[in-house]
Amino acid sequence: MKAAIIKDYGKQVEISEVPMPELSEDSVMIEVHAASINPIDNIVKAGYMKEMMPISFPYIMGYDVSGVVTEVGAKVSKFKIGDEVYSRPNQMDAGSIAEYNVVKEDELAFKPSKLNYEESASIPLAGLTAFQALTAKGNLQKGQKVLIHAGSGGVGSLAIQIAKHLGAEVAVTTSRSNFEMVKNLGADVVIDYKTQKFEEELSDYDLVLDTMGGEIMKKSFEILKKGGSIVSLKSQDTEELAKKYDVNFEAFFMWPSGEMLTHLTQLINDEVLKPMIDRSYSFEQVQEAYDYLQRGHAKGKVVIKIR
Ligand SMILES: NC(=O)c1ccc[n+]([C@@H]2O[C@H](COP(=O)([O-])OP(=O)(O)OC[C@H]3O[C@@H](n4cnc5c(N)ncnc54)[C@H](OP(=O)(O)O)[C@@H]3O)[C@@H](O)[C@H]2O)c1
Numbered sequence: 001m002k003a004a005i006i007k008d009y010g011k012q013v014e015i016s017e018v019p020m021p022e023l024s025e026d027s028v029m030i031e032v033h034a035a036s037i038n039p040i041d042n043i044v045k046a047g048y049m050k051e052m053m054p055i056s057f058p059y060i061m062g063y064d065v066s067g068v069v070t071e072v073g074a075k076v077s078k079f080k081i082g083d084e085v086y087s088r089p090n091q092m093d094a095g096s097i098a099e100y101n102v103v104k105e106d107e108l109a110f111k112p113s114k115l116n117y118e119e120s121a122s123i124p125l126a127g128l129t130a131f132q133a134l135t136a137k138g139n140l141q142k143g144q145k146v147l148i149h150a151g152s153g154g155v156g157s158l159a160i161q162i163a164k165h166l167g168a169e170v171a172v173t174t175s176r177s178n179f180e181m182v183k184n185l186g187a188d189v190v191i192d193y194k195t196q197k198f199e200e201e202l203s204d205y206d207l208v209l210d211t212m213g214g215e216i217m218k219k220s221f222e223i224l225k226k227g228g229s230i231v232s233l234k235s236q237d238t239e240e241l242a243k244k245y246d247v248n249f250e251a252f253f254m255w256p257s258g259e260m261l262t263h264l265t266q267l268i269n270d271e272v273l274k275p276m277i278d279r280s281y282s283f284e285q286v287q288e289a290y291d292y293l294q295r296g297h298a299k300g301k302v303v304i305k306i307r
Pocket of ligand 1: 038039040129150173176254293297
């Protein structure tokens with residue numbers, strides 16, 4: 001089959017012939033229709049996660065998939081051939097920018113009926129990250145105030161909608177050209193990170209969803225009420241700051257979950273959550289797509305059309 005691969009760390013992505021993935025008894029084979037890309041792909045590709053997450057070459061890129069089930073493992077009970085599905089597969093099964101992708105049954109969900117394949121592929125990794133950060137990690141409650149950094153990005157654009165659905169008051173940081181977009185997604189307060197200082201404008205927040213790390217993460221402590229929380233997508237040692245401000249800090253890495261993805265399907269079908277796609281690229285343009293994402297200014301998600 002054809003797949004988007006890298007032959008070594010730091011190399012460009014190329015389309016190449018590779019063997020078909022092997023089906024296991026608890027997995028399904030998906031004929032991939034669309035995939036999406038995430039900043040983590042560029043991080044893995046550059047070799048920054050070599051120690052923590054060693055990969056072998058040729059390595060197939062891609063963590064988000066949507067498509068049609070063409071084969072099911074002997075122990076699979078919930079899905080059948082012909083089902084339209086989507087997923088964020090685990091590390092071992094990653095490699096969705098390819099003609100076929102094998103995914104474990106418990107990491108799979110039915111594709112939202114209202115979305116096409118490209119829209120569906122934009123959801124799993126970013127949507128699960130936003131959902132897990134705000135609920136499982138951030139325990140966001142109705143009436144609470146949350147700041148979402150980079151509300152215009154892949155994660156942020158979904159996080160705004162989920163936080164509003166949970167009944168929170170939502171502030172976001174982004175630049176002025178994205179104000180209308182984030183307000184349309186539900187943001188109540190918008191801070192232009194280029195001309196304003198969020199730490200001077202906001203106070204008494206219950207939760208910060210930190211997508212940026214570094215100084216932005218550190219300044220985020222200043223806007224929290226005592227007992228508030230920062231949930232960070234960038235791992236960092238902040239024990240001292242958390243103690244100083246008497247707040248909770250948790251850095252986490254999102255995890256695949258068919259069950260949570262099914263919940264997101266429901267939110268999409270109920271028109272609570274909608275995908276936000278910035279650009280769509282063809283299979284052959286995948287390196288171009290990665291170059292665009294790397295610039296750090298995507299408005300929502302970047303997707304790859306496979307079929
Ligand atoms: N730990 C995990 O499990 C996990 C999961 C998913 C993502 N992540 C990480 O979370 C981060 C966000 O991911 P993503 O997919 O949302 O990225 P993304 O889509 O590439 O984010 C791009 C957005 O960030 C905005 N932005 C850039 N600099 C900013 C700043 N200083 N302040 C506020 N907004 C800024 C840009 O707006 P402008 O165009 O206005 O600059 C753009 O809309 C990445 O670092 C990613 O690696 C971690």
